[in-house]
Amino acid sequence: MAKDNVIVIGGGPCGIEVSRNLRDLGYTPILLEQQSELGGHLRLWDRLFPEGVEARKILKDLTSDLKGVKWFTDVNIESIHKSRKGYTVNVDTGMSFETKALVVTTGFKLFPAERKQEYGYNIYERVITNADLEQYFHTRKDPRIQNPKTIGFVHCVGSRDEKACNRQCSKVCCATAVKQASEIKELFPDAIVYCFYMDLRLFGRSYEDMYLTAQKQYGVRFIRGRVSEVSEDIDGKLFVKAEDTLLGKPMKMKLDLLVLMTGILPGESTTQLSEMLKINVGEDGFFTPRDTILEPCRAKDAGLFMAGACTGPKTIPETLSEARATAIQVHKYLSR
Amino acid sequence: MIDFGYTLSKSGTLKIENLDDSRFKALHKLEPDAYKCINCGSCTASCSAGVFTELSLRKILLSLQRGDEKDYINQLQSCMLCGKCMLVCPRGINTRHLILSISKIYNTVDR
């Protein structure tokens, strides 16, 4: 018996894993991705915390097994109509798809670092973001990174900051900072590396070891205090001001490179989809599920499901677990 | 300097590049755990001498890490080497041994 179509919107790690699992359960998933490749943010990362697994390997494992999944890239959702039978999704290529169950896996958006003007991204030459550094780790090419001797990492850029209109913690950037600080020490062993943090929020199995290794093996210097402003001198060196709050002293330093830990914001299309599908969004802008504890992957509408970073910051293992759980929820719904 | 009739007060700001942390590097060689401190303050809270003096091992260690030696190092004079701080340290730092190494490298004994 041919089983139903299920439409999945967003082809990041979450959408891919939902689709693969629905396929295994006998459905025909239709995966719609607006970019020209599948993979979402996983495509931007080099090595993943906590163990340093290659992101490209995970991406390859996920995408090499898509037999039975109908996936489309470069598609934009034009409209979605809801009827008693389910949903009709119309896309800009002229195609239209019918489905009884719809899964939203549209992920997140990185905080645009230039919005924190006082840190000088796109103004000063040697200020880069965590995403730029991941790219550098992969290509080893970036004109802004020239054998730096002193490097600073700024945590919570655009997170936990009401001035940036985002009060929430992005959850993954402390782990990313500690990982990247250690990786850059490996490339430039003589460099002095500082992490400016407000609170260190690394959790979960073996994350503490990652922190300990950064301290003990790589000698990364953790300074509890937020960088308040950055300026540049004539040679392109950066002047950074912060308070060492554990010592109770303001400090100033010159750096050759500053890396901004941009955080996780609700995805671009969250507003559009929340209007089309009448999904609730929280004050933080992420989709709000029916029940945050018991039904975290279901919207109010019976046939509507959502998973991954579109419902809040998550790591990849968390995203993938939620994707698998969602596939089962969809199956239960369709075979009721 | 010309006397303009007023004085400027010294800035309390640490200028990191003006600080010299070479002695901390030497200490780190002797005490590989010197960077492991997470500033939890347990050592200071349970310190036998802390009740009577300003002694804070946490602050001493942190200031040495920064290369900003002068403010806290003299506090070590009141340490009795009782080792209570070692019992409570969650990072498992042998603080008593660390204190002895600090005394050696920073010559606190002769001060």
Ligand SMILES: Cc1cc2nc3c(=O)[nH]c(=O)nc-3n(C[C@H](O)[C@H](O)[C@H](O)COP(=O)(O)OP(=O)(O)OC[C@H]3O[C@@H](n4cnc5c(N)ncnc54)[C@H](O)[C@@H]3O)c2cc1C
């Ligand atoms: C700096 C940084 C470093 C990180 N490093 C790690 C790490 O080392 N280890 C780890 O476990 N996690 C890491 N993460 C977290 C990880 O990136 C996320 O868990 C993961 O990307 C979430 O997957 P997702 O599919 O939900 O969202 P995304 O990866 O954002 O994918 C969403 C996809 O949906 C598409 N989409 C959006 N809207 C539409 C639409 N309207 N129509 C069609 N398609 C749409 C997007 O184009 C995208 O391809 C990191 C995060 C950050 C910010």
Ligand code: SF4
């Ligand atoms: S994970 Fe760390 S860097 Fe990221 S927002 Fe939370 S506290 Fe800030």
Ligand code: SF4
């Ligand atoms: S060894 Fe010194 S610093 Fe440690 S608890 Fe005893 S007196 Fe305090």
Ligand code: SF4
């Ligand atoms: S108890 Fe250990 S970790 Fe805590 S402040 Fe003292 S030395 Fe540092």
